[in-house]
Amino acid sequence: MDIQIPEIGKSFARPDAAAKVTGAEKYAVDYYGDHLLWAGVRRAEVAHGRIRNLDTSAAARLPGVMAVLTGRDVPGANRQGIVHKDQPVLATDKVRYSGDAVALVLAENRETLKQAIDLIEVDIETLPGVFTVDEALKPDAPVLHEEHPGGNVLLKAEIKAGKGESALKDCHILIEETFDVPMQAHAFLETENGIAWQEADGRVVLIASTQAPFRDKWEISHALGLGMDRMRVISPYLGGAFGGKDGATVQCFLVLAALHAGGRPVKMWWNREENFAAGYKRHAAHMRYRLGANSDGTLQALHCRLYYNTGAYAHLGGEVMALGMEHAGGPYRIPHTLIEGWCVYTNNPIAGAMRGFGVAQVSFAIEQMMDLLAAKLNINPLALRKKNALRRGDQNTSGVTMTQSTGIGDCLAALAENPLWLKRNDWKQAAGPFKKRGVGVSAVFNAMGYGRGLPDSAIAKIELTEGGRIRVYNGVTDMGQGNATAFVQIAGQILCQENTRIELVQPDTDRTLPSGSSSAGRTTYTYGNALIKASESLRRKIIGRAALMLLADTLDHLELLPGRVRDLQSGREIPLEMIGSMMAAEDRICISQFLMPVVRDKLDTGKGFIIGFPHLIFSYAAHLACIEVDELTGAVEVKNYAAATEAGRVLNPQTFTQQVQGAIAQGIGYALYEEIKMEQGRLLTPDFTTYHIPGAMDVPEISSQIVETWEPSGPYGMKGVGEVGSNGPLPAIANALADACGIRLTCSPLKQERVLEALSQSRREGGS
Amino acid sequence: MRQVRLPQTLADLWSLLNKDPTALIFSGGTDLFVKMRADKVAASTMIGLERLAALRDIREDNGDIRIGACATHENILRHPLIAAHLPVLVQALRTLGSPPIRTMGTIGGNICTASPAGDTLPPLYVLRAEVEIASSKGSRSVPIPDFIAGPGQIRLAAGEIVTGVRVKKPAEFNLHHFEKVGQRKSMSCAVAGMAALLRVTPSGAIEACRLAWGSVGPTVMTDAGIENFLTGKILSPDTLSAAARQVTRMVMPIDDVRATADYRRTVSGNLLLRLSGMENPTIELKRQSPSEGM
Structure with a gap:
């Protein structure tokens, strides 16, 4: 590692990079233990049914089986969930999707575990299921949660601004279209896993691959009736998550198992098939749009009906839909809106958080609506977007005043000057035989933070160790996005210390402090703000304590320098090692909390949302895709891609660009290949043989342009950049497809078979 | 064990x-x-x-x-x-x-x-x-x-x-062609594929041809009738389109999670069209004597 004093705004190598590439870094999955037990669950394998009988006796008798637990053995509420607690840890009466767990087995090894799970006999009376939104909303539809007052509707909400949909009738131009997007899998490398054991004093320690160790404690405590002081949750670096580890996966199973393991460590590790069967997914959505504009292209009114298929349990479904609704009108000024949303239970795997949380879906719709409008008005699609782009001071489509940095206009302006845009016609002309080329754009945004109603808070803790080193107690998981890197930069910048002197402690509920989940583009923003305050306190403190040893009667001439404090007048210095060893333990620590600001507008809408509406701060991006369509196979190849991204000031150009590139690669998968296919709640794409994510050859060179603004509330002016890039590729590629061959696909993914069918249909209808 | x-x-x-x-x-x-x-x-x-x-x-x-x-x-x-x-x-x-x-x-x-x-x-x-x-x-x-x-x-x-x-050694052929249609560019099971060996004169006449399709039947599919139909004709889009129609009737694809049988059938024919414009063979012929093929 190069020795350097980290600086804000300069690329800085991840402190975890060397350990990760050499395999030394321990992820949750790398933890084993002496006398290890393995835990696993028997899943229902039935999409909807009533449990008539559960016979675990044969499994329990199998040699090597330590325990077989059922819902009756769950000491607490046996309910998990972040907002709505509707998901059993172990189902006792009903099963609502095929991945519902009915029994938990602890065994000496994985082979015995598998045998025991197969020996559990569960007799389920099959009930008719609902799998699509249409089926679930029928008046006589089977109901998943009988106790839920809304029936199969988890949440119905609306956002209204201006005159609402009634303004559509006054518009010169009206565009109407319906869009559908499928479920997407996170496809992270490290599948759901963890290890737990009970200490001699009865406390349970859980090391898990989780985005939210502190909230896990609350969830486990509620579900298992275990005091929050009776457990400790540790979250090492994650091998990917993208939202899929924001909530209960293995946590309750493992803590329950640990309570029955006699102090032995218990490991649970879902394989890829279990990850597909029981892991969270991005919501499939059905979206009906009506967009009205003046004949000069000024947007006037929008009416949307959005249906999110949330699967068997609430998880974060309502909140995902809320964010989708908040972004349904795109980063534009539309004075009159009515956005209606239905979040609907079905007997499918659970849909929940995923990068671009509800927003990736609506971006597909609104950004194609914009191109449809541009085509109708014969306006350049980039110019139409620029004309309507939100500026600071505008009201967005929820009626929220844009008081913070609002850089979508700058992103669009940057794209307009990109050579890929300027030379697009020449490039399109050069297509070879049986190839058609097209260039498409999209303008996207993504809110940051939890939104109103849920404090978006972080508590930073930083220490001058006894040995004179700087230790940052990071309370918010680094799932690969590099927030921990930013924290080293912040501490290094403020304390003027070399990277080799700065240590990181990853989230641990015993050592670090509650700082929320690693999600919502808020990790670096919220914790970073707290850390700036804590680091500045520590700097003042170190100088103040150094004064005692330097016999300085004023702090004015003391400067904290790498490894030492120097009296600039006398030239005397004292090393940090000496200061650290002089200070008392409680004196060496600084703690500071930060709370994200919220919207101050008084809104008379969105009352259906329990939490998470509206949002104050957004990041923005304009994307451009150059694609080539093969007329013989329908295959779409992304040949070039450009993104102009605005997320305030950039702390680390390297990690910023990695976020942009990763989001686009994942977005290309969402655009072209990825689709969870199901039949009656049974997965037809249960693994990576059938569920295709893009490979290196499917992702082109990505030109990522940083468009900086200043976000006054951000740490050094920054905003979160992790999610916004996910929202652009699907609509940009769909628009490029229309540009290339005049076909507009409203159903994603834009897979070759669909494209070929649309091409031949367009020929039949008298096209080329 | x-x-x-x-x-x-x-x-x-x-x-x-x-x-x-x-x-x-x-x-x-x-x-x-x-x-x-x-x-x-x-x-x-x-x-x-x-x-x-x-x-x-x-x-x-x-x-x-x-x-x-x-x-x-x-x-x-x-x-x-x-x-x-x-x-x-x-x-x-x-x-x-x-x-x-x-x-x-x-x-x-x-x-x-x-x-x-x-x-x-x-x-x-x-x-x-x-x-x-x-x-x-x-x-x-x-x-x-x-x-x-x-x-x-x-x-x-x-x-x-x-x-x-x-x-x-297929010395009598001067045009080698293979194309696979997968769901992405690598690590992908073929949805359809076609291998072709042709001998084409500089003026575009097909003097010999062998064709085989993968993923569109229980085994690799070949058809002497289609090969005979093409032999002696000019390598043109019209000829290939006519042959492609025969291909779509010849192959026996199935529906599965990767693609429908209809798609496989259409693409099997379409893959043949790719040969048009390949009159100037891409194969390196330096090891062959002028009498062989050209």
Whole structure:
């Protein structure tokens, strides 16, 4: 590692990079233990049914089986969930999707575990299921949660601004279209896993691959009736998550198992098939749009009906839909809106958080609506977007005043000057035989933070160790996005210390402090703000304590320098090692909390949302895709891609660009290949043989342009950049497809078979 | 517990096979390991062929090209003999799996797995490959269409192994073409694929042609009628379109999670259209005399 004093705004190598590439870094999955037990669950394998009988006796008798637990053995509420607690840890009466767990087995090894799970006999009376939104909303539809007052509707909400949909009738131009997007899998490398054991004093320690160790404690405590002081949750670096580890996966199973393991460590590790069967997914959505504009292209009114298929349990479904609704009108000024949303239970795997949380879906719709409008008005699609782009001071489509940095206009302006845009016609002309080329754009945004109603808070803790080193107690998981890197930069910048002197402690509920989940583009923003305050306190403190040893009667001439404090007048210095060893333990620590600001507008809408509406701060991006369509196979190849991204000031150009590139690669998968296919709640794409994510050859060179603004509330002016890039590729590629061959696909993914069918249909209808 | 045996010589192999004729034979293992993970392999003894140097050889033999069954896809891809004479096979191998799969997987394995989607199979069919088979009692060879009986089905008796594959240098053809339609560019099982060998005159007349389609029937599909239809005609979009219509009637695809039968049928025909505009063959002909082909 190069020795350097980290600086804000300069690329800085991840402190975890060397350990990760050499395999030394321990992820949750790398933890084993002496006398290890393995835990696993028997899943229902039935999409909807009533449990008539559960016979675990044969499994329990199998040699090597330590325990077989059922819902009756769950000491607490046996309910998990972040907002709505509707998901059993172990189902006792009903099963609502095929991945519902009915029994938990602890065994000496994985082979015995598998045998025991197969020996559990569960007799389920099959009930008719609902799998699509249409089926679930029928008046006589089977109901998943009988106790839920809304029936199969988890949440119905609306956002209204201006005159609402009634303004559509006054518009010169009206565009109407319906869009559908499928479920997407996170496809992270490290599948759901963890290890737990009970200490001699009865406390349970859980090391898990989780985005939210502190909230896990609350969830486990509620579900298992275990005091929050009776457990400790540790979250090492994650091998990917993208939202899929924001909530209960293995946590309750493992803590329950640990309570029955006699102090032995218990490991649970879902394989890829279990990850597909029981892991969270991005919501499939059905979206009906009506967009009205003046004949000069000024947007006037929008009416949307959005249906999110949330699967068997609430998880974060309502909140995902809320964010989708908040972004349904795109980063534009539309004075009159009515956005209606239905979040609907079905007997499918659970849909929940995923990068671009509800927003990736609506971006597909609104950004194609914009191109449809541009085509109708014969306006350049980039110019139409620029004309309507939100500026600071505008009201967005929820009626929220844009008081913070609002850089979508700058992103669009940057794209307009990109050579890929300027030379697009020449490039399109050069297509070879049986190839058609097209260039498409999209303008996207993504809110940051939890939104109103849920404090978006972080508590930073930083220490001058006894040995004179700087230790940052990071309370918010680094799932690969590099927030921990930013924290080293912040501490290094403020304390003027070399990277080799700065240590990181990853989230641990015993050592670090509650700082929320690693999600919502808020990790670096919220914790970073707290850390700036804590680091500045520590700097003042170190100088103040150094004064005692330097016999300085004023702090004015003391400067904290790498490894030492120097009296600039006398030239005397004292090393940090000496200061650290002089200070008392409680004196060496600084703690500071930060709370994200919220919207101050008084809104008379969105009352259906329990939490998470509206949002104050957004990041923005304009994307451009150059694609080539093969007329013989329908295959779409992304040949070039450009993104102009605005997320305030950039702390680390390297990690910023990695976020942009990763989001686009994942977005290309969402655009072209990825689709969870199901039949009656049974997965037809249960693994990576059938569920295709893009490979290196499917992702082109990505030109990522940083468009900086200043976000006054951000740490050094920054905003979160992790999610916004996910929202652009699907609509940009769909628009490029229309540009290339005049076909507009409203159903994603834009897979070759669909494209070929649309091409031949367009020929039949008298096209080329 | 499973036993894995790795014989060093053919003699060792025959003696192992005599002791346990039900032993499962594998080479690179890239298909087998997937099945093992899914608990679909019952055999208690497995015999790996990777240490048998005699089976890895790629060489010229009496003017033919002989590829040992255990030659890996990567070995074949990089071999000058193959590059010079069998571009159609090279093109197909470039689309097979990924670098790790190509480094482990072997041509013998691809043949014996007998997947309708096996990437080397359409080229081997148009090359009229002979599969060499041996046992402790002797050896024989059969044309590849007679060896592969159906999806995953091969005509190999107990105690026999595939030792290699032999092709004649396709000197009479000056246009080699292979195209695979997958769901992405690598690590993708073919949805449809086509291998073609043609002899085309500078004026575009097709003097000879062999065609084979993968993933659109229980085994690789060929059709002498379509080949005859094209022979003697000009390589033009009209000719190819007419042949493509025959292809869509000839193939026997199925619906599965990757693609519908309709799509496979349409694309099988469309792949033929790709040949239009290829009158000026791409193959390097420097090893051929002017009388051969051009």
